[in-house]
Amino acid sequence: MKDLDTLCKVMNSGDIKRYHTLTTIGEQTNATHSWGVAVIATYLHPNLSAKILLKALMHDVGEIETGDIPAPVKWENPELKKQLHLLEEKVARNLEIDYDLTDYEQTIFKQADMFELLFFCVKQRRLGNRHITHVFSNGVEKLSNGSLNEQGNKLLGFLLTTYGGL
Numbered sequence: 001m002k003d004l005d006t007l008c009k010v011m012n013s014g015d016i017k018r019y020h021t022l023t024t025i026g027e028q029t030n031a032t033h034s035w036g037v038a039v040i041a042t043y044l045h046p047n048l049s050a051k052i053l054l055k056a057l058m059h060d061v062g063e064i065e066t067g068d069i070p071a072p073v074k075w076e077n078p079e080l081k082k083q084l085h086l087l088e089e090k091v092a093r094n095l096e097i098d099y100d101l102t103d104y105e106q107t108i109f110k111q112a113d114m115f116e117l118l119f120f121c122v123k124q125r126r127l128g129n130r131h132i133t134h135v136f137s138n139g140v141e142k143l144s145n146g147s148l149n150e151q152g153n154k155l156l157g158f159l160l161t162t163y164g165g166l
Helices: 004-013 030-044 050-058 071-076 078-094 103-126 133-143 150-164
Strands: none
Touching (some): 050 103, 103 133
16 A cells, blocks of 8 residues: 555544445444455465455445445445446546456455355344345355355355255
8 A cells, every 4th residue: 555545534434334225133244244255255266466455455445535435235236336336446547456367366256255155144034134135145146156165165065054954
């Protein structure tokens, strides 16, 4: 990072609330989510580059400009998704935290991001939230495209079994 102003913006982005349009028990911030994505990425592929870990830790910093727009809104509005992505990329470039990933690294990153959502849903279900099932189902659907490695398949099986047993 280039200066203290950048550091402060990145740090403040960690306070952005996720799932603000859903009923949840407690809340999740971008900081908690991003840490989870980085940890899961190292599980999926233990020998990752620092670049993908930095991307995992800072991938939602652009939300300091946009807030956390729910994924279903973006899925239903491709043009909005594109414009939000461009704005978030611009923020990352301006803060010099834009990390270009290889196609493989991008796949691992996206999977880790979605797996973190599933972990959040399992935690919510354990706490008694029965209204999170559609979020869990959306995450499973996004991961069920056949591109998971052995670790990913094991993790998906574990999370499906855990969620179903609650």
